[in-house]
Amino acid sequence: MKRIGIIGVGEIGRAIVTGLCEADDKSPEVFLSPRGARAAAELSERYEGVQICADNQEVVDRAEVVIIAVRRQDRHEALAGLRVDGNKLVINVMAGVGIDDLRRTLATGAPLVRAIPLPAVRERRSVTVTCPSHPEVNSLFEHLGGVLPVTDEAAFNVFSALTGTLTTHYWYLATLTSWAIGHGIASDEAEGYVRSLFQEVGRALSDETRSLHQLAANHETPNGNNERIRTTWFGPANSEALNKALDDLLADLKWPRVRARTRSRAVS
Template identity: 80%
Template sequence: MKSVGVIGVGEIGRAIVEGLCGGDDESPEVFLSPRGARPAAELAERYAGVRVCADNQQVVDRSEVVIIAVRRQDRHEALAGLRVGDDRIVVNLMAGVGNDELRRTLGTGAPLVRAIPLPAVRERRSVTVVHPSHPEVDALFERLGGALPVADEDAFNVCSALTGTLTTHYAYLATLASWAADHGIGAEVADRYVRGLFQGVGRSLGDETRSLDRLAADHETPNGNNERIRTTWFGPANSAALTRALDALLADLG
């Protein structure tokens, strides 16, 4: 593709632009909405092929692929009166907004693809769930770390619910570092050790020959420290609470 437009230059919109334009290969032209004026201006200053448009309609008119990355609650204001030709490809990043609803809002016959890019697309190392599969959109996200098409919107919403656990993981790590600091380890030392500990665990996820259950077992010895924390803290009650939270989120997304 030669041109990509981004409506909504928040964290994810910005990460996509940085991923598309930050490599050594040829970058597409990128057109940004004026929404999020400061990050849009910073991106345009940093990358030669990035331009900030006067309004969202200009983004659509200049782009082959239009990425809608506004918050769900802002969609009516951002998309009101927008005219999207059938020759465009629209990528819908709005959690909880299905393609049928978006098509009614836009009144277009253009292909619509939902996607769940994560901030690591800026480093081109994050797999992005998409539905339905589309060659241009798949190619865009392959460039940013990989595309993972799923069969239907139900499966897509399950994956979307899973992304709601990311900040819980960071909060868990912060709690570990805080606990260590409370027990006399310097805060900087605790922070550095927790980061290093879980960066190492994260790298093991690249070994797709072992299931997640197998990885857990391989990091645990019978009656050892890991088994003790897993069975006393993350026991059936906490597991059930997590499942209920995910089910409730999935119901809202569907």
């Protein structure tokens, strides 16, 4: 595997390093930017092949594959003045930053590929969406749990919007737990039961012979408890609100600058 540099050592950067370094086969050399100094220091102490560079330019110079994992709003400061030769491969994991946008920022002819790695890549069990398909990028993320290449950025942005629902699911489970606690159930018992209940849902999702609609139907009985909650709480209005939230997020991912200017004018 080629030498990998990571600019921006946040949650995703840490997960990628962990997934690479704790695999069964030989891990690659990894070069980290000084951004996120505490996390970078922890990773370099834990894994022999991980080194912290003096600055972002050194990361680029020493790596063959450069992963850019800074926050979207920090990219201009973090990437200002970087020289990226055409023989490098750049993987962009910043949400809402398109290929043309990043190419203008870096002023490079190097191949640029977008990707959506999730925290579960640390256990090498998360499918990563990429765009466009590139054999070396596909191989990297296949190694980290699986890869789903898509042909264009319009499709890529749809998948990116879907990832924005992840913490909503956790909050839904936390709300169920709080409801049970409010009705006199001990907090550890309430949370333990909710976790157990939805871990079973996770196991059921591995059965790809049934569609998601079929799985839902198989867990319901006519006029039963599950059907009652689904039809009274997750009714048409709730479904429409979720679709609108996703549409708004997708619009921001497609046209972040236009949307930002519109909001700025509305505030002024």
